[in-house]
Amino acid sequence: MSKIEQIAVVGGTHGNEFSGIYLLKKWQKNTQLLKRNSINVETVFANPKAFEANKRYIDCDLNRQFTLSDLANNKLANYEQSRAKVINHQLGPKGNAKTDFIIDLHNTTSNMGPSLILLKSDDFNKKMGAYVLSVMPEAVVVFEDQISMHEHYFLASIADQGVIVEIGPQPQSVIRQDVLDWMENMTNAILDFVELYNKDELPDLPKQYEAYEYxxxxxxxxxxxxxxxxxxxxxxxxxxxxxxxxxxxxxxxxxxxxxxxxxxxxxxxxxxxxxxxxxxxxxxxxxxxxxxxxx
Amino acid sequence: MSKIEQIAVVGGTHGNEFSGIYLLKKWQKNTQLLKRNSINVETVFANPKAFEANKRYIDCDLNRQFTLSDLANNKLANYEQSRAKVINHQLGPKGNAKTDFIIDLHNTTSNMGPSLILLKSDDFNKKMGAYVLSVMPEAVVVFEDQISMHEHYFLASIADQGVIVEIGPQPQSVIRQDVLDWMENMTNAILDFVELYNKDELPDLPKQYEAYEYxxxxxxxxxxxxxxxxxxxxxxxxxxxxxxxxxxxxxxxxxxxxxxxxxxxxxxxxxxxxxxxxxxxxxxxxxxxxxxxxx
CATH class of the missing domain: 2.20.25.160 (N-terminal domain of TfIIb)
Structure with a gap:
């Protein structure tokens, strides 16, 4: 695998999942916080209109709109379907993306703690799981790799590599400090991992670990x-x-x-x-x- | 105080607070569950359109529309302002209500456990607090009696006696069994209390207890x-x-x-x-x- 050079950190894919949205505000004010030497990090506020309306979405779930066929279907023209095409243009296009890796930030009302959802089980993702668990022992790694990235409808599937950071429990439309801190720590752990992976400077990681699969x-x-x-x-x-x-x-x-x-x-x-x-x-x-x- | 004969149990005043709404469905299917000898219990689904939209309200917060002046102001005509007038006609009118006592069922995302919010501190309410605590030691009693019932803008203030059953933590738009059970138990405890109060058969209650005031x-x-x-x-x-x-x-x-x-x-x-x-x-x-x- 070639180096990961261009990363997008995405928040507000769902408008009532506040942690990612408030972290984006913080990172946009202080761009040093996400900076790493070997990578360029872009931040994207995916669904600002849903946030304004304090809802998950306006017309349909944005995080289900990223299959290749839906992205190519110009008849799909409601707000989220249009946002999907804009975001695909900005970060993709899917299949030949200018972005190497997407981190999409989500909250859940479920008691999932800090969960890292991996969409592939290649060397990069397996080591990412091991690294995140080594610095955040309270984290949980979940594979949703039952289908290929091309087939996935998630925003994070635009790039060849993408993960979902899924933190809970947090009610919709609320900011909890514990949940915000977990999300910030996991995002930093992932960026640190990519930096170390790029430089071939990863620390020793366990050869085996427990995770879950959907x-x-x-x-x-x-x-x-x-x-x-x-x-x-x-x-x-x-x-x-x-x-x-x-x-x-x-x-x-x-x-x-x-x-x-x-x-x-x-x-x-x-x-x-x-x-x-x-x-x-x-x-x-x-x-x-x-x-x-x-x- | 004269006997409490006509009671309204209200759910869905906020459309995304699900416990009261699902309990109403249950009680409407099996009307025996709320039956007590000395009282007549009516159930009211206050904001069905907000529930359908899966939101707290359509136009404005229904539970802030029940001051006498707002109820008399026909220019206030949006959905919740109209619902307030309809509910006031059905259960009230405020100041001369056909309903003696209103139990309004709410959820909160806060970790308040099973809370009973009392709007008056007369003998009836103070004894209700003591009785509920005696059968539900995990309950909390909160007085919001800083203003009179006439001045309150809550739905429960239509009648001369009214309380708010406020149970959490529960995310909006979710049903948790623990929260549902607490709400059902507290509603039953309140109805049992009224029955015993009416019949002058209350058990010995502590002469003092701890509560909170807003x-x-x-x-x-x-x-x-x-x-x-x-x-x-x-x-x-x-x-x-x-x-x-x-x-x-x-x-x-x-x-x-x-x-x-x-x-x-x-x-x-x-x-x-x-x-x-x-x-x-x-x-x-x-x-x-x-x-x-x-x-």
């Missing part, structure tokens, strides 16, 4: 009219990345009943009860544990 | 252009109802500085970092401890 999303219980009839079970709430075994309660019904997890694998739920996922009636993501080995 | 609201730090320059300090975040003394840090500035509390009284912050208060740039409410004595 498997599937599961829905909140509904009746046959599509009405919601239950909620995330209190035993699962806030227990992101804690194992769930077949037979464990997963939902409580409003009438008092319970639904248990019936999967055929030990699941590690995350994005548990994320507010933004109610739009699609999603209750949580399920993952598996993955042992990452560095060659 | 004193003032304080703002997030801004520069002289009105731009936000800081956030709630991590030592204060989630510490609702924990004392704050002069000299304690209260805000962290984005540039790294700190602002300390400089008040002349031991303050008990609550509604700390409530998402909905950012509209008015409010950081939290400050209260004082109050010893409530029952004669």
């Amino acid at each position: 498997v599937e999303s599961i829905e909140l219980p509904q009746d046959n009219k599509g009405e919601r009839i239950g909620m995330v079970h209190k035993n699962v709430q806030d227990n992101d990345f804690k194992p769930l075994k077949a037979g464990d309660p997963i939902f409580t019904l409003f009438d008092g009943g319970e639904i248990t997890y019936q999967g055929d694998y030990e699941a590690y739920p995350h994005f548990i009860n994320e507010a933004a996922y109610y739009d699609n009636n999603l209750a949580m993501s399920l993952g598996k544990k993955r042992i990452v080995t560095i060659d | 004193v003032e609201s304080i703002e997030l730090p801004q520069d002289n252009k009105g731009e936000r320059i800081g956030m709630v300090h991590k030592n204060v975040q989630d510490n609702d109802f924990k004392p704050l003394k002069a000299g304690d840090p209260i805000f962290t500035l984005f540039d790294g500085g700190e602002i300390t509390y400089q008040g002349d009284y031991e303050a008990y912050p609550h509604f700390i970092n409530e998402a909905a208060y950012y509209d008015n740039n409010l950081a939290m409410s400050l209260g004082k401890k109050r010893i409530v004595t029952i004669d």
Whole structure:
């Protein structure tokens, strides 16, 4: 892999996830903070109109608009679809991007702590996970590499390398200091990693570490009219990345009943009860544990 | 005081506070759940359009529209101002209401636990606080009785007696089971209390208990252009109802500085970092401890 020279740090992809937006303001006032010798860092405020409206998005979720076919489809012309094309022009174009690496900053209402979502499992990403865990032991590494970067619809997939920094729990439209500090520390750890990777000066890293990989999303219980009839079970709430075994309660019904997890694998739920996922009636993501080995 | 015969239980006054809305659905399906012998209970879904839009409100905060002068002002005609007049017609009219007692159900993003906000400090309210604490020791009682019911702009002030059930922490647009359970338990405790009060069958209650009273609201730090320059300090975040003394840090500035509390009284912050208060740039409410004595 060639060196990472041009990096974009993106905040406000969702207008009510405040940590990235306020960090961008800080970094834009003091550009020294993101500076590293071997790289050039650009900051991008992805969805200013949604921030102004204090909403996740105006017309549709911006972070689902970056497949090659959607970017090429000029009939997709609402606000976020238009922003996607502008951002692709600015940082991309996807497939032949002038940006080498994108760090996209997000918050979740789920108790995921400081999570680093990696979209590839090549040497660069596996070592990034190891490095971030070495300087932030409280961090969690999650792979969403089940499809290629080309197929991903995330903003961070415009470049050949991209990650999502996902920090919670934080309610929508709130700034928590602990969450802001985690996001700033993780962003700095990633930039430090790239600097060291470019210079071939990485410290010794563990040859193996534990991470998670995305498997599937599961829905909140509904009746046959599509009405919601239950909620995330209190035993699962806030227990992101804690194992769930077949037979464990997963939902409580409003009438008092319970639904248990019936999967055929030990699941590690995350994005548990994320507010933004109610739009699609999603209750949580399920993952598996993955042992990452560095060659 | 005459008996409480007609009660309204109101949910969805704010459209993105889900606990009350989902409890109403449950109670409307099974009307036995709220039934008590000496009272008639009506349920009211106050702001259905805001719930549909998944927002606190469409045009303005419904729970600020219930002063006598605003209710009488026909020029105030936006959605929530119109809803206020309709609800006042249904449950009131304020000053001569057909409803004896209103229980208005709210959520907060702040770590307030199950809080009971009382708008009067007469015998009925003081005993209600004592009774609720006796059956829910984790509850907190807060008096917002600094002005009369007539002067209050809250929905619950339509009737001669009204309380706000305020449960958190819960992000906007989410249902947490722990928060839902607390709200259901507190509503049942209040209805049980009214039943016992009506029948003059209250159990022995402590003659004194600790509560809080609202004193003032304080703002997030801004520069002289009105731009936000800081956030709630991590030592204060989630510490609702924990004392704050002069000299304690209260805000962290984005540039790294700190602002300390400089008040002349031991303050008990609550509604700390409530998402909905950012509209008015409010950081939290400050209260004082109050010893409530029952004669």
